[in-house]
Amino acid sequence: MDRSDVLRVAIACNIKTDRTSDIEAEFDEPETVDAIKAALRNGGFETVVLEATEEFPQKLEAASPDIVFNIAEGRFGRSREAQIPAILEYYGIPFTGSDAAALSVAMDKAMTKRLVRSCGIETPAFCVITHEEKELPGDIPFPVLVKPNAEGSSKGVSDDSVAEDMTQLRTLVERSMPDLGGDLLAEQYIDGREFTVGIIGNGPDIRVLEPMEIIYRKLRGPHRIYSYEVKQNYQDYISYECPPDLPHELTAKMKRDAETVYRTLGCLDLARVDFRLSENGHVFFIEVNPLPGLAPGYSDFPMLAGYNKIEYDDLIRAILGCALKRYGMRW
Numbered sequence: 001m002d003r004s005d006v007l008r009v010a011i012a013c014n015i016k017t018d019r020t021s022d023i024e025a026e027f028d029e030p031e032t033v034d035a036i037k038a039a040l041r042n043g044g045f046e047t048v049v050l051e052a053t054e055e056f057p058q059k060l061e062a063a064s065p066d067i068v069f070n071i072a073e074g075r076f077g078r079s080r081e082a083q084i085p086a087i088l089e090y091y092g093i094p095f096t097g098s099d100a101a102a103l104s105v106a107m108d109k110a111m112t113k114r115l116v117r118s119c120g121i122e123t124p125a126f127c128v129i130t131h132e133e134k135e136l137p138g139d140i141p142f143p144v145l146v147k148p149n150a151e152g153s154s155k156g157v158s159d160d161s162v163a164e165d166m167t168q169l170r171t172l173v174e175r176s177m178p179d180l181g182g183d184l185l186a187e188q189y190i191d192g193r194e195f196t197v198g199i200i201g202n203g204p205d206i207r208v209l210e211p212m213e214i215i216y217r218k219l220r221g222p223h224r225i226y227s228y229e230v231k232q233n234y235q236d237y238i239s240y241e242c243p244p245d246l247p248h249e250l251t252a253k254m255k256r257d258a259e260t261v262y263r264t265l266g267c268l269d270l271a272r273v274d275f276r277l278s279e280n281g282h283v284f285f286i287e288v289n290p291l292p293g294l295a296p297g298y299s300d301f302p303m304l305a306g307y308n309k310i311e312y313d314d315l316i317r318a319i320l321g322c323a324l325k326r327y328g329m330r331w
């Protein structure tokens with residue numbers, strides 16, 4: 001085969017170097033990048049790894065890829081996940097996954113909840129507590145969970161992030177407010193079962209996978225929370241079930257809501273949508289992840305894909321395939 005027939009795929013990523021704190025919680029392990037690389041190479045693609053550092057534009061120019069497989073988390077701020085996609089859009093380089101607009105909206109949990117609510121989907125009562133004003137909400141029913149408004153990987157969500165009354169809420173907000181800025185989201189805590197739904201594809205080809213239930217085998221605190229600590233040691237605390245033991249109507253509703261959220265935000269190629277089911281049977285949207293972790297054997301997305309009989313390599317190549325199709329590229 002002629003070199004020009006081989007599609008050149010650049011993997012844009014942020015690789016973890018600091019494991020002593022949660023600063024790089026959303027960054028990827030080198031093993032994840034290697035796994036994506038292997039999946040693409042086994043599919044007959046040429047690969048090059050581009051770390052999303054300050055020199056990313058120069059590296060991009062030198063590598064001159066046909067398409068970018070994007071897992072980069074970006075650098076700072078609420079729009080960080082959109083930074084690499086924005087650069088790629090600017091230079092007209094095709095890439096996998098959602099565009100800068102969808103990634104920016106989804107990163108802001110409160111903004112996403114307002115949009116999702118406008119579609120008639122239930123989401124827990126909430127209030128943004130800004131870094132500047134620190135004003136506490138007076139009208140959210142307790143218990144109230146406090147989490148960063150624009151983080152992922154449960155960064156800033158711990159086993160004691162739930163307040164039972166105003167006094168506890170005040171203490172929790174003081175403790176949780178990030179030193180370097182960033183708002184908090186105070187949300188009604190939904191005490192119920194937890195599910196995550198994976199989506200792959202675009203337009204008429206959207207495939208909503210069977211929900212995966214996150215089952216708490218052992219608690220670290222008084223509440224069921226898929227906290228940072230629990231995710232780090234998930235084998236000790238969690239078991240997963242897919243498809244879950246749920247009445248058909250509830251599974252169907254969750255899948256429908258996930259697809260509505262995906263289409264409303266204009267997500268592309270893949271996303272994961274988190275839900276809680278209240279004790280009285282209401283499905284509550286928690287958040288959407290258009291850039292879900294792809295760590296094999298660890299992240300929820302490849303795990304739920306596995307339960308849906310999509311092996312890791314096929315998943316990676318399916319994501320690339322969705323993007324290539326969108327751009328009308330031959331492969």
Ligand SMILES: Nc1ncnc2c1ncn2[C@@H]1O[C@H](COP(=O)(O)OP(=O)(O)OP(=O)(O)O)[C@@H](O)[C@H]1O
Binds near residue numbers: 224226
């Ligand atoms: N309103 C809520 N009611 C009950 N539990 C909640 C609520 N909000 C968050 N949680 C718990 O906290 C966990 C982390 O919250 P969330 O999914 O919003 O954070 P994240 O850091 O964006 O997660 P991800 O790793 O999926 O990106 C949830 O999986 C859930 O267990």
Ligand SMILES: [Mg+2]
Binds near residue numbers: 274287
């Ligand atoms: Mg989540």
